[in-house]
Amino acid sequence: MDQIVIIKCGGSVLKSLQPSFFQRLKEMEEEGKKIILVHGGGPDITKYMTALSIPVQFIDGVRRTSGQAAETAEMVLAGQLNPWFVYQLNQLGLKAIGLNGNDGALLECDYLKKEQWGHVGKVVSVNKGTLTQLMSAGFIPVIASVSRNLIGDILNLNADTVAFEIASAMEAESLIFVTDVDGILAEGKTVEKATTSSIRKLIETGIITGGMIPKVEAALNCLQSKIKEIQIVGKELNGTLIVKEEVFS
Numbered sequence: 449m450d451q452i453v454i455i456k457c458g459g460s461v462l463k464s465l466q467p468s469f470f471q472r473l474k475e476m477e478e479e480g481k482k483i484i485l486v487h488g489g490g491p492d493i494t495k496y497m498t499a500l501s502i503p504v505q506f507i508d509g510v511r512r513t514s515g516q517a518a519e520t521a522e523m524v525l526a527g528q529l530n531p532w533f534v535y536q537l538n539q540l541g542l543k544a545i546g547l548n549g550n551d552g553a554l555l556e557c558d559y560l561k562k563e564q565w566g567h568v569g570k571v572v573s574v575n576k577g578t579l580t581q582l583m584s585a586g587f588i589p590v591i592a593s594v595s596r597n598l599i600g601d602i603l604n605l606n607a608d609t610v611a612f613e614i615a616s617a618m619e620a621e622s623l624i625f626v627t628d629v630d631g632i633l634a635e636g637k638t639v640e641k642a643t644t645s646s647i648r649k650l651i652e653t654g655i656i657t658g659g660m661i662p663k664v665e666a667a668l669n670c671l672q673s674k675i676k677e678i679q680i681v682g683k684e685l686n687g688t689l690i691v692k693e694e695v696f697s
């Protein structure tokens with residue numbers, strides 16, 4: 449079976465991805481790996497919300513999303529960043545195709561908890577067929593983390609969570625989170641290897657906060673599924689490897 453690699457690019461880093469990143473994608477393709485890209489766009493959504501005087505609120509790295517905030521998220525993610533990213537990839541000779549959760553009925557979504565989070569969505573199911581057909585035709589799917597539910601309400605999806613859901617549904621071999629820091633940092637240094645218990649401790653002690661929380665939670669969920677390799681890395685692709693608890697004999 450094809451080895452599938454999911455790469456999630458955070459909004460924090462999307463616009464400053466380096467040639468080495470795109471080169472690595474090409475190498476992975478040459479190695480016969482199938483790539484799926486997922487992207488966020490938190491900073492740009494915040495920028496446009498601020499310009500439109502829409503209040504911005506994050507709780508543990510997840511945006512509380514009003515109806516207007518959801519409209520902004522859809523405009524920015526599916527209307528602007530996704531075409532921009534697809535364009536960059538195509539320019540470099542990678543055959544990319546842009547999708548949001550609606551395209552090819554890719555993501556079935558519903559409200560996470562409307563009274564608490566507003567228009568934040570959760571992924572109910574992933575349409576594997578949409579992705580496998582595109583990949584068989586030689587495309588790299590590039591997925592924006594926004595979708596609509598069955599009655600057409602816009603749902604803002606955290607891109608780290610979407611990356612995990614896609615990785616899990618596609619039985620991916622690895623999931624790589626690319627962000628604006630070289631992995632999980634503690635006392636100013638990269639934690640090279642993290643396990644469930646070390647991550648829990650770093651959250652409890654307030655070392656992991658904000659936007660790193662959805663990432664490590666997605667990583668911990670990956671450890672429960674069959675995904676073998678999970679990394680959180682910076683632009684140069686150096687960072688933290690997340691592994692199951694080490695067994696000491």
Ligand SMILES: Nc1ncnc2c1ncn2[C@@H]1O[C@H](COP(=O)(O)OP(=O)(O)O)[C@@H](O)[C@H]1O
Pocket residue numbers: 457458459460461488489490491509626627628629631632633634655656657658659660661
């Ligand atoms: N222990 C930690 N190590 C590294 N980054 C952390 C940590 N705790 C919080 N963060 C924050 O998480 C941010 C990355 O998350 P986020 O801004 O949501 O990025 P992205 O847009 O890539 O998803 C870092 O820039 C940093 O400010």
Ligand SMILES: CC(=O)N[C@@H](CCC(=O)OP(=O)(O)O)C(=O)O
Pocket residue numbers: 457458459460487488489490491493509510511513521568569593604605606607608659
């Ligand atoms: C519900 C929720 O938090 N949605 C995110 C979607 C974008 C995202 O996840 O962007 P990053 O990858 O840059 O963090 C948001 O509104 O910021």
